[in-house]
Amino acid sequence: MSTDRVDTTAGPDPSDLPLFATLPAQRPGRVRGSFSMNPTPTTSASTSHTNGHGSGHVNGHAGLVARPLPRPFVGELDWPLVAALRQQASDRLSAALGEDRTRTTSTDQRSRGRAIIVDLLEAEAAERIGAGVPTWSATEQDALVAAVDNALFGLGRLQPLVDDEMVENIIITGHDQVTLELSDGRLIPGPPVADSDAELIDFLVFLASRSEVNARPFSQAQPRLHLRLDGGARLAAAAWVTPRPSVVIRRHRLRRITLEDLVGLGTLTDVAASFLSAAVKARKSIVVAQGAGKTTLVRALCAEIPPHEAIGTFETEYELHLHELRDQHPIVFAWEARPGSGERGPDGSQAGEFTLSQALFDSFRFNLSRQIVGEVRGHEILAMLKAMESGAGSISTTHAPTAEGAIAKLVTCAMEAGPHVTHDYAVRAIAAAIDVVVHVHLETAPTSEGVWQRNRWVAEIITVAPGEKDKGYAIQHVFRTAPGEQAATPHVLDDSYRDLTRYGFDLQGFFAATRGPTS
Numbered sequence: 168m169s170t171d172r173v174d175t176t177a178g179p180d181p182s183d184l185p186l187f188a189t190l191p192a193q194r195p196g197r198v199r200g201s202f203s204m205n206p207t208p209t210t211s212a213s214t215s216h217t218n219g220h221g222s223g224h225v226n227g228h229a230g231l232v233a234r235p236l237p238r239p240f241v242g243e244l245d246w247p248l249v250a251a252l253r254q255q256a257s258d259r260l261s262a263a264l265g266e267d268r269t270r271t272t273s274t275d276q277r278s279r280g281r282a283i284i285v286d287l288l289e290a291e292a293a294e295r296i297g298a299g300v301p302t303w304s305a306t307e308q309d310a311l312v313a314a315v316d317n318a319l320f321g322l323g324r325l326q327p328l329v330d331d332e333m334v335e336n337i338i339i340t341g342h343d344q345v346t347l348e349l350s351d352g353r354l355i356p357g358p359p360v361a362d363s364d365a366e367l368i369d370f371l372v373f374l375a376s377r378s379e380v381n382a383r384p385f386s387q388a389q390p391r392l393h394l395r396l397d398g399g400a401r402l403a404a405a406a407w408v409t410p411r412p413s414v415v416i417r418r419h420r421l422r423r424i425t426l427e428d429l430v431g432l433g434t435l436t437d438v439a440a441s442f443l444s445a446a447v448k449a450r451k452s453i454v455v456a457q458g459a460g461k462t463t464l465v466r467a468l469c470a471e472i473p474p475h476e477a478i479g480t481f482e483t484e485y486e487l488h489l490h491e492l493r494d495q496h497p498i499v500f501a502w503e504a505r506p507g508s509g510e511r512g513p514d515g516s517q518a519g520e521f522t523l524s525q526a527l528f529d530s531f532r533f534n535l536s537r538q539i540v541g542e543v544r545g546h547e548i549l550a551m552l553k554a555m556e557s558g559a560g561s562i563s564t565t566h567a568p569t570a571e572g573a574i575a576k577l578v579t580c581a582m583e584a585g586p587h588v589t590h591d592y593a594v595r596a597i598a599a600a601i602d603v604v605v606h607v608h609l610e611t612a613p614t615s616e617g618v619w620q621r622n623r624w625v626a627e628i629i630t631v632a633p634g635e636k637d638k639g640y641a642i643q644h645v646f647r648t649a650p651g652e653q654a655a656t657p658h659v660l661d662d663s664y665r666d667l668t669r670y671g672f673d674l675q676g677f678f679a680a681t682r683g684p685t686s
Contacts, residue, residue: 450560482541598640
């Protein structure tokens, strides 16, 4: 789309204004001066519209703000106008709700906000007509209503991308540097998501503070942001400590997924799927490692948990969403950590903080069959180990380049999480707690059309046990990928895992693939 606008005004360029700038206070009634994109000082003399910056009367009244002629609509959304209307709508909605905000549902709030937006746009259109400036068609006005609604209640200019069923990930390294990862793995350029980096940061600050349930701080003092968005997407952002504001939005397209589905997608083989299914049913504790695709595989593993089992999930931001799959998992208690704010108390925690360790401690009164700790990036390791030590069959994820590398990563996390945790203790605890590690490989390569495309597949499955004095643990590669291949094939099976046949493991298929004995 063209970004050119016909400028009939004098004064500062509206695009220089931040997206969520504080606007002048609104006078009682429908006062249009407060949505002006180019406000000019209030004068004591009478003013009138001449060429947009002359003096005279405004609507027949003296002493009001002299405002320039409105900008005509020239075929694209006027984002500064959207920003101003969002601020006006937010102020009016807050005033209308008053103390009833906490007792009003989000649906009702959005309905009332939509009515306010329509009212503001009708007033804007009436003023444009009165000033002899072209206004919008019905289609264009509907587009503006949707844009302001998204800015107030949704993700603003990001909302159409999040709503697009083809978009899997949104990768932003500046307001105009956007890459979209599609559901088929292709990476393509995306449209700008703001008019400036400052506007993008302002939007992220607003987004972080908007949630009444789980608001997150985002400022120069707190330059990183991890947020669960409406609809289940996950947002990670950083600013002030990066050259430009950086954002990644991960959409979880495959919530209802099974190992059989992943076999169909080429992520793993039938035999590997039968091994993992049996491991889950046999209550083996499993860690899934990689940078992308972990959560999808964990959901597929959880689909193998019998429906009668009570499950507890522990996450910094909800990503698994098992509690939303009631037909698949009837009994799920989902805990989400909450960051604190302000000064730390005597126990070292900030006001309002709720940690995964606290959630796990509380969960022991819930008669759980399994405790599933989501992604382990640091201190979450303590909750993961406690869950695995407290009961069999836990599942977690972490970032690591290989299956064995996941063990080293978790050892490092444990040593950083506890001041008295030694390397030897961390190795022993992890080797005793984890039974199986699955590594998902991510590869990005150009297609014949010159478009970069990502592919993921299960590259390794190892078993872990205490032992080997030098390492402190022993591993066995049950499945591994041969050089140049994209599928983990059977390799060596520890004798203790042969009894997984009771849970559906295709032992004959495993040994047939290795051309070894079947007993």
